[in-house]
Amino acid sequence: MVHLSSFLLKKYHKGHMVIRLALAGHKQANRPFYRIVAAYNKRARDSKYIEQLGSYDPLPNIYNEKLVSFNFDRIKYWMGCGAHPSKPVEKLLGLAGFFPLHPMTITEAERQRALTEQSHTSAAGDSLEEGHKQQEV
Amino acid sequence: MFKVLGERGLPVARLLTPRGGPALQAVRGRKSRTDPPAKSKEGRIKVPPPVDPVEMVVLGERYTEYGLIMRALRLEFKEEVLRKKYEQETGSVAEERARQDTEEHRSLMAWNDAENRRMLRIRQLRVHNETEEAELKKQVAILQREQQMQELIKEKEKEILQLQEEAKNFITLENLDQRIEEALDNPKNYNFAIDKEGRIVKQTVLK
Numbered sequence: 152m153v154h155l156s157s158f159l160l161k162k163y164h165k166g167h168m169v170i171r172l173a174l175a176g177h178k179q180a181n182r183p184f185y186r187i188v189a190a191y192n193k194r195a196r197d198s199k200y201i202e203q204l205g206s207y208d209p210l211p212n213i214y215n216e217k218l219v220s221f222n223f224d225r226i227k228y229w230m231g232c233g234a235h236p237s238k239p240v241e242k243l244l245g246l247a248g249f250f251p252l253h254p255m256t257i258t259e260a261e262r263q264r265a266l267t268e269q270s271h272t273s274a275a276g277d278s279l280e281e282g283h284k285q286q287e288v
Numbered sequence: 289m290f291k292v293l294g295e296r297g298l299p300v301a302r303l304l305t306p307r308g309g310p311a312l313q314a315v316r317g318r319k320s321r322t323d324p325p326a327k328s329k330e331g332r333i334k335v336p337p338p339v340d341p342v343e344m345v346v347l348g349e350r351y352t353e354y355g356l357i358m359r360a361l362r363l364e365f366k367e368e369v370l371r372k373k374y375e376q377e378t379g380s381v382a383e384e385r386a387r388q389d390t391e392e393h394r395s396l397m398a399w400n401d402a403e404n405r406r407m408l409r410i411r412q413l414r415v416h417n418e419t420e421e422a423e424l425k426k427q428v429a430i431l432q433r434e435q436q437m438q439e440l441i442k443e444k445e446k447e448i449l450q451l452q453e454e455a456k457n458f459i460t461l462e463n464l465d466q467r468i469e470e471a472l473d474n475p476k477n478y479n480f481a482i483d484k485e486g487r488i489v490k491q492t493v494l495k
Contacts, residue, residue, distance in 0.1 A: 227365045227368060227369075228365075228369055230361070230362055230365040230366075231362075231365035231366040231367075231368055231369030231370075232366075232369060233366075250357075250358070250361070251353075251354055251357045251358075253354065254347055254350035254351050254354050257350065258343065258346075258347055258350075261343075
C-alpha cells in the first residue's frame with residue numbers, strides 16, 4: 152500500500168470532501184436504503200467512502216415513521232476539516248435541528264400549504280355552488 | 289406540476305434532485321447522443337418552471353441568512369477540531385500520559401532484564417550439567433572400547449593357540465612319505481549302515 156501525505160492525497164483525489172447519501176445494498180430492487188457518508192467528491196456514489204456518519208431509510212416503517220441516524224461528533228469533525236454536505240443531507244440535518252432549517256424545506260412547505268388551501272377552497276366553493284343550485288332549483 | 293400527496297409525504301425523487309440546474313445526465317432510456325428528437329416533440333419549446341418574484345425575494349433572503357449561519361457553524365467546528373488537536377498534543381492530559389508511558393517503559397525494561405538474568409543462570413546450570421554428562425558418557429565409552437579390544441585380543445590368542453596345536457598334525461614335505469605309508473598301511477573304512485530305528489552297523493565288506 153502506498154501511503155501519501157495529505158498534500159499529495161489532495162493532488163491525487165483532485166476533489167474536496169463531501170457528506171452525502173450513498174445507496175447501500177443495491178442488489179435489492181425497489182428497496183432503497185441510504186448511508187450518510189463522508190467521501191471524496193469525485194468518487195462514485197456507492198464506492199469506497201472514508202467514514203459512515205449515519206443512515207437514512209426513505210421507506211416508512213409499520214408506525215409510519217422514516218428513521219434517520221447521525222453521528223454528530225464525527226459530522227462536526229468532518230465539517231471542521233472542510234467537508235461540504237450535499238443538499239439532501241443539509242435538509243435532513245435541518246429537520247433534525249443540528250443545522251438551521253433549509254430555505255427550500257420552508258418554501259416547499261409553503262407551496263404545499265397553498266395548494267391544499269386552494270383545493271380546499273375550490274372543493275368548498277363547488278359544494279357551496281351545488282348547494283346554491285339546489286336551493287335555486 | 290406537483291403530485292398529490294399520499295400518506296408518504298414528499299416523494300423521494302424530489303429530495304434527491306439537486307436544485308440549481310440539471311446536474312444529472314439521463315442514464316436510462318433507449319436513445320443515444322446522436323439520435324434525433326421524436327416527431328411528436330417537433331414544435332416543442334422547452335420553458336423553465338415559472339418563478340414567483342415575491343417568493344424569489346423571500347427565498348433569496350432566506351438563503352443569505354442560511355449561508356451566514358452555515359459559515360458561522362463551519363468556523364465553530366473548525367475551531368473545535370483545532371482545539372481538540374492542540375489538547376491532544378500539548379495538553380495536561382498528554383503530559384501525564386507521556387510520563388506514564390515512560391514509567392511503564394522503564395518498569396518493563398527492568399522486568400525484562402531480570403528475566404534475562406534468570407534465564408542466563410538457568411542456562412548456565414543446564415550447560416554445566418550437560419557437559420558433565422557428556423564427559424561421563426565419554427569415559428564410559430572409552431572403557432567399553434578398551435574392554436572390547438581386550439576381548440578381541442583374547443579371542444585372537446585362542447585361535448592362534450588352536451592353530452598351533454593343529455599345526456602339529458599337519459603334513460609337511462618331511463612327513464609326506466611317512467604319512468603316505470601310514471595311510472596306506474591303515475585303510476580307514478567310513479562305510480556304515482543305519483536302519484529306520486537308528487541302529488548303526490559298522491561292520492561291512494572290506495575292499
